[in-house]
Amino acid sequence: MIEVNAKLKRQDFELDVSLALDQHVTAIFGPSGSGKSTLLNVIAGISKPDRGRVVVNGETVFDHEKRINKPIHQRRIGLVFQDARLFPHLNVEHNLRYPLKFIPAHEQQFHLRDIVNLLEIEPLLKRTTHQLSGGEKQRVALGRTLLSSPRLLMLDEPLASLDESLKSQILPFLKKVADEINIPMIYISHSKDEIMQITNNVVYINAGKIVD
Ligand SMILES: Nc1ncnc2c1ncn2[C@@H]1O[C@H](COP(=O)(O)OP(=O)(O)OP(=O)(O)O)[C@@H](O)[C@H]1O
Numbered sequence: 001m002i003e004v005n006a007k008l009k010r011q012d013f014e015l016d017v018s019l020a021l022d023q024h025v026t027a028i029f030g031p032s033g034s035g036k037s038t039l040l041n042v043i044a045g046i047s048k049p050d051r052g053r054v055v056v057n058g059e060t061v062f063d064h065e066k067r068i069n070k071p072i073h074q075r076r077i078g079l080v081f082q083d084a085r086l087f088p089h090l091n092v093e094h095n096l097r098y099p100l101k102f103i104p105a106h107e108q109q110f111h112l113r114d115i116v117n118l119l120e121i122e123p124l125l126k127r128t129t130h131q132l133s134g135g136e137k138q139r140v141a142l143g144r145t146l147l148s149s150p151r152l153l154m155l156d157e158p159l160a161s162l163d164e165s166l167k168s169q170i171l172p173f174l175k176k177v178a179d180e181i182n183i184p185m186i187y188i189s190h191s192k193d194e195i196m197q198i199t200n201n202v203v204y205i206n207a208g209k210i211v212d
Pocket of ligand 1: 011012030033034035037039190
């Protein structure tokens with residue numbers, strides 16, 4: 001369960017949201033500039049609200065009044081962005097293994113092998129990141145994020161930079177992660193078609209406010 005009560009004012013924009021997400025997968029949908037990424041950043045700890053409270057799986061990660069503001073890494077939230085942000089100096093396998101170094105073995109939710117099989121990336125393991133297509137990069141980025149054993153997975157327009165044919169190749173993998181992986185997921189997109197393939201549970205945001 002994710003609870004967000006947050007106000008954040010910028011020059012030409014105000015985020016003012018109050019929402020409780022209790023489904024396994026939630027999509028956040030809204031037009032460009034409506035505040036989707038800002039909301040995600042507030043949950044992740046990248047942006048600090050002026051007021052409010054954020055609770056992730058029972059843990060208060062932000063509370064303005066109580067002066068709680070857990071740093072990003074302590075929130076244990078996995079983020080996947082439009083650009084894969086892989087480490088260019090590491091090959092695919094080492095990108096995937098990277099987060100495992102920081103998590104004690106008993107806290108690791110997945111083995112490398114499970115994720116490699118789930119995302120069908122075995123043939124890519126020895127490649128450098130420059131030898132991957134955009135869609136392959138996104139699968140590796142998703143795998144690396146899962147291997148960080150997050151307690152919440154947030155994807156911010158993960159398909160936005162891919163062409164239509166690559167999108168349709170990656171969507172089944174996102175669906176598989178949504179259906180088979182036991183981690184709550186927030187999926188941000190401005191594409192209704194894309195969202196409908198992932199979940200029926202949609203939160204609409206417009207001009208910084210949740211719309212019923
Ligand atoms: N760092 C910032 N400083 C000032 N204004 C910002 C900053 N980041 C975003 N904004 C503004 O806040 C508003 C919400 O932006 P946000 O990125 O959350 O929207 P979005 O719904 O994710 O849009 P998109 O679908 O285009 O990515 C926009 O008006 C944007 O211009």
